[in-house]
Amino acid sequence: MRWDIFCQIVDNYGDAGVCWRLARSLSSIHGQTVRIFCDNLPTLNLLASGVHVDIKDKIQLLPWESSFENHRHQAQAPDVVIEAFGCQLPERYLAGLLVAPKKPIIINLEYLSAEPWIVDFHGKSSPQSHGIPKYFFFPGFQDQAGGILIDPVPPSSPPSISSIPASLEKVWSQLRPHAKRISIFCYPGAPLRKWLEDLASLDQDFDILLTHGHAELLGINTGQAIQLPEHIQLHPLPFVSQDEYDWLLSQCDFNIVRGEDSFVRAQLAGKPFIWHIYPQEDRAHEVKLAAFLDLYLEGANQDLRLSTIAAMTWAMPSQWFGAIDAWSAHGEAWRAHLLKKQGGGGLAARLLAFVG
Structure with a gap:
């Protein structure tokens, strides 16, 4: 089938990351024909950089405006249209759908959530005045939800050090063999200096690995650099592609992540992590975080529950780091649980089953 994915970037890397990973899963794993129309093509191209040419060539990455002339030829008509995160389709594109000989299915792909209520709304129709069928699709961790993006599936054991991406070789050569590695990718509002x-x-x-842009948050190269003792070493990283970032997460002992894509990949890395969830004015993010922790910590003992909740709400490391070994074991078990629950391909496979 032909799939058109529309992506308006709100959270910079996260929205584009989800759309790109979904597109590559549909095309490379499931043999679908995919186009992405994006309002910030440079960011999307950055995330897709470094991917093998055989994968990237299967997906068309197009500017938002190029969708306006989409339906002049019947061969270009899509079977499925995805509004990523509820973005509105361009009016001229929608007009083309209305006159196309074959009407597609429109999927409103929502943000990932662990909240129980999404199960009741997942897959429900959203009647439209124009008559084209439209449905809500809620990614989630529950069996009755839309799944999570697991492709490409990380290896069951950490990759060989010989597989270091070229963009990270210089930094990796500076790391100390016995130091614990922590990667940091958070929003500017995090209490990072104090942490x-x-x-x-x-x-x-x-060894603290600072993803692109975080050195500036800590004043590095601006004359206001944070002062830390020698046993804490900061390593600013260049911008890396999605696959290179996945590798980085798998090689660290602890990860701080944000947004949706890195949140899922941190879990699939099987390591302890802090999810710096996108802050919302109505504090809805706190409800979303609590719902995830209810699932993530189900069956965990009280000490681990308290330590993990403290870490996720930015308590200082000295208050919870003593539980890191137990948390590491829990992270590996959670990874295995996710892969078992998502058997069959996760979100991309569930989308295919839904529209098929």
Whole structure:
């Protein structure tokens, strides 16, 4: 089938990351024909960089405006149209759908959530005045929800160090063999300076891997750099592609992530992590975080529950880092649980089954 995915980037990398990963899953794993229309093509191209040419060539990455002339030829008519995260289709594109000989299915792909109510709304129709069928599709962790994006499935054990991506070789050569590695990818509002200063109070060596843009948040190269003792070393990273970032997560002992795509990949890396969920004015993000933690920590003992909740709500590391070994074991078990629950291909496979 032909799939058109529309992506308006709100959270910079996260929205584009989900759309790109979904497109590559549909095309490379499931043999579908996919186009992405994006209002910020440079960001999308950055995330897709470094991917093998055989994968990238199967997907058309197009500017938003190019969708306006989409239906002059019947061969270009899509079977499925995805409004990623509820973005509105361009009026001229929608007009083309109305006159197309074959009407597609429109999918309103929502944000990932662990909230129980999504099960009741997942897959429900959304009647439209124009008559083209439209449905809500809710990604989620429950069996009755839309699944999560698991492709490409990470290896069951950490990759060989010989597989270091070229973009990370220089930084990797500077890391200390016995230091714990922490990657950081968070929003500017995080108490990052205070968090690192508290981390320095622990009697351990840490190599801190700062994803692109985070060195500036800490004043590096601006004359206001954070001052840390020698056992805490900061390593600014270049911008890396999606696959390279996946590799980075798998090689760290602890990860701080944000947005939807890195949130899922941190779980599939099987490591402890902090999800810096996108803050919302009505504090709805707190409800979403609590719903996820209810699932994530189901069956965990009280000490691990308290430590994990403290970490996820930005308590200082000295208050919970003593539980890191138990949390690491839990992370590996959660990864295995996710892959078992998503058997058959996760979100992309469930989408195919739904529209088929």
